[in-house]
Amino acid sequence: MLKTDIISLKRIKEKIFFWKKEKIFIDIIYEDISFFIVNKFSNFVVHPGIKNLYGTLLNAILYYYPQNYSLPRAGIIHRLDKNTTGLLIVAKNLIAYNYFINLLKNREIIREYDAIVFGQIFFNNSINKPIKRHIRYHTKMMIHSGGKIAITHYFVICIFKEFTHLRIKLETGRTHQIRVHLESIQHPILGDPLYNFNKKINIQKIKSCNSISLQKILKKCSRQILHASFLKFRHPITKEILQFEKKPPKDFITIINSLYNNGYF
Known part of the structure; x- marks a missing residue:
């Protein structure tokens, strides 16, 4: 007689977390159909984390650009520390997001x-x-x-x-x-x-x-x-070289x- 193992399967409920939209002022210095440039101020976290679920740049972006819910990291291409100020790129669609991520990976965004x-x-x-x-x-x-x-x-x-x-x-x-x-x-x-x-x-x-x-x-x-x-980089559509200074x-x-x-x- 063969011994058999009894395997019990337990269904685990996955908790899906939706980031909260928050009406927080963000200083946008440039915008077109593909992306916008934010001038981040001090004492402002970019991405939510364990200690900062709310009050972040990501929460603010979702309020003003609800379509960015569908993008990784709400379209934020790179980050700055909480108390570092200055310029950030945020994509407005998946094509632009992937374009900027590749630029970043290939070191083609001058920062x-x-x-x-x-x-x-x-x-x-x-x-x-x-x-x-x-x-x-x-x-x-x-x-x-x-x-x-x-x-x-x-x-x-x-x-x-x-x-x-x-x-x-x-x-x-x-x-x-x-x-x-x-x-x-x-x-x-x-x-x-x-x-x-x-x-x-x-x-x-x-x-x-x-x-x-x-x-x-x-x-x-x-x-x-x-x-x-x-910041300096090529536009995702026109390929024109753009530069921004603040x-x-x-x-x-x-x-x-x-x-x-x-x-x-």
Whole structure:
């Protein structure tokens, strides 16, 4: 007599979650039938997550563009960190979405950022260091030989006594890439709460500024001073080369003006 195994099948109910539409203001600087460009403000999450189910850019997009429900990530092509400001591409149909994803994959979308970093940088350079999720802290990323390739190019705009204004060009787009890379060369972004190489030394750099008013402005800095300033790519239909540029927000400009007013290196 053969023994037989008894297999019991249990039907599992799948919970389907629909993202909520929310009437949240979004600053659209360009729009046509294929896509639009958003100028994201600070303290604004792009994609919903465990800690941010509502109040995100995705929720806002679904309110103004309900047809984007059918698109992956509601048509959002790339992301910015919660407190990083600047330009984002959002597709309005599946053809445009797939087009932009391929452009991104093939590194055919030029993305440039402005940043204020601690310390003086005298030469343009590139950082080519792989990045992966941090082994111990899951909200952070880290440089690791087992990570994904990550390449960041930076260009010196102006050198101050204790800081440098950089223009940064991404070749790849890993999570927290700019922030991780700049910390790895010991020049973290001003105001970055997560990637802040030798915090005590950076506090001393703020205190060493000649102007008391400048010290106060820098101490009040509550987010990474990083802004996605520039986008360049070919239009999905016309193939015309388009470029978009947006100046940094008020808090960034206040810091820049204060640094310039207190003298260059």
